[in-house]
Amino acid sequence: MEKVRLGRTNLYVNQLGWGGIPIQRVSEDEAVSVIQAVVDMGVDLLDTARGYTNSESRIGLALQTTDREVVLSSKSLVRTDRIEDEVRISLREMKAKKIYLYHLHNISRPEDYEKVMGPGGAYEGLMRMRDEGRIDFIGITSHSLDVLKRAVEDDHFDVIMACYSFLEPDADRKVFPLARAKDIGMISMKPFSGGVIEEPGPALRFVLAQPDIIPIPGSETLEKARANWEIFTQDHFLTRRDQSYIEALRRELDHQFCRRCDYCQPCPEKISIQHMMGLRYIVRRFGRSAEELDWFHSLIEKARNCTECGDCLKRCPYQLPIPEQIRKNLAWYDGLVKQG
Numbered sequence: 001m002e003k004v005r006l007g008r009t010n011l012y013v014n015q016l017g018w019g020g021i022p023i024q025r026v027s028e029d030e031a032v033s034v035i036q037a038v039v040d041m042g043v044d045l046l047d048t049a050r051g052y053t054n055s056e057s058r059i060g061l062a063l064q065t066t067d068r069e070v071v072l073s074s075k076s077l078v079r080t081d082r083i084e085d086e087v088r089i090s091l092r093e094m095k096a097k098k099i100y101l102y103h104l105h106n107i108s109r110p111e112d113y114e115k116v117m118g119p120g121g122a123y124e125g126l127m128r129m130r131d132e133g134r135i136d137f138i139g140i141t142s143h144s145l146d147v148l149k150r151a152v153e154d155d156h157f158d159v160i161m162a163c164y165s166f167l168e169p170d171a172d173r174k175v176f177p178l179a180r181a182k183d184i185g186m187i188s189m190k191p192f193s194g195g196v197i198e199e200p201g202p203a204l205r206f207v208l209a210q211p212d213i214i215p216i217p218g219s220e221t222l223e224k225a226r227a228n229w230e231i232f233t234q235d236h237f238l239t240r241r242d243q244s245y246i247e248a249l250r251r252e253l254d255h256q257f258c259r260r261c262d263y264c265q266p267c268p269e270k271i272s273i274q275h276m277m278g279l280r281y282i283v284r285r286f287g288r289s290a291e292e293l294d295w296f297h298s299l300i301e302k303a304r305n306c307t308e309c310g311d312c313l314k315r316c317p318y319q320l321p322i323p324e325q326i327r328k329n330l331a332w333y334d335g336l337v338k339q340g
Contacts, residue, residue, distance in 0.1 A: 006214065016217075017046070017047060018216055018218065018225075020047060025220060026287075045070065051076075060095040063094065072100055076090075079116050081121065081122060081125035081128070102137075103141050104126070104139070107147055109265075162176075162188065165191050185214075188216065191215040194281040197249065201231050205231065260278075264312035264315045271326070276329055277325055283336070
């Protein structure tokens with residue numbers, strides 16, 4: 001099977017990668033079995049993050065049982081040079097001597113970009129980790145195409161990770177051509193748009209049709225992992241059925257799906273609107289482990305302060321019913337908690 005070159009990293013991997021979010025919501029034994037199976041199938045880029053609770057440690061356990069070489073990718077939300085400590089923890093958790101790709105995680109506001117790139121910022125910390133041989137390449141992930149565009153233009157990163165799916169296709173117009181021109185590797189996160197797209201075939205074929213972009217769908221069951229791999233091994237052309245499904249879902253979600261552009265911000269109550277709009281998918285992907293995350297608790301509590309002032313409605317380019325959706329998602333979550 002022909003490998004794909006990940007930009008100027010000169011790493012060659014199969015075009016289908018794997019993401020570590022879903023394995024948080026199953027038992028350790030199940031998670032390890034899935035990772036082992038994924039690697040045995042031929043997936044050789046595994047992505048995770050410090051923020052994904054037990055994901056790194058489960059990857060570490062699984063990789064102790066195989067001699068296959070994989071490209072490890074992780075990331076951290078720390079914005080200062082203390083990210084060095086995060087790298088060391090990642091190495092320990094994954095039982096690795098080196099992590100090939102380490103990303104600044106979710107740099108989605110201009111002020112975050114300024115902080116991580118400034119004196120004492122996380123980028124300086126990752127450069128030191130690279131100089132020490134603990135990581136090989138530095139990447140950046142973002143839900144903001146404007147931030148990614150700037151990161152590519154500044155040319156400090158070897159790899160970028162962008163949301164890219166048939167519901168969120170704009171990276172192909174705004175960012176990917178610039179990255180190609182600078183030979184920066186491209187990874188597609190959320191090829192299923194955070195779980196909104198339920199049919200894996202159209203979703204993966206849409207991304208895989210781009211021969212130099214690597215999607216990293218997660219899977220917590222062997223059934224899902226095998227289904228994704230089977231799609232990857234087949235033709236990557238969209239079928240007529242795929243196109244009909246894509247058009248129908250786009251119409252259905254046109255005034256419901258949050259594209260995470262953050263044009264609605266800032267919120268007077270400091271609510272992370274994009275996360276509250278996608279609350280059901282966050283819970284679905286993280287499972288009960290979401291309740292262990294400090295940022296998740298903060299997200300819920302701030303959302304309870306929504307005054308429905310309407311500021312976000314004026315700014316949303318897609319005319320989404322933001323306050324109404326936040327209210328409905330909170331009611332849904334509270335009902336879920338009551339059920340235990």
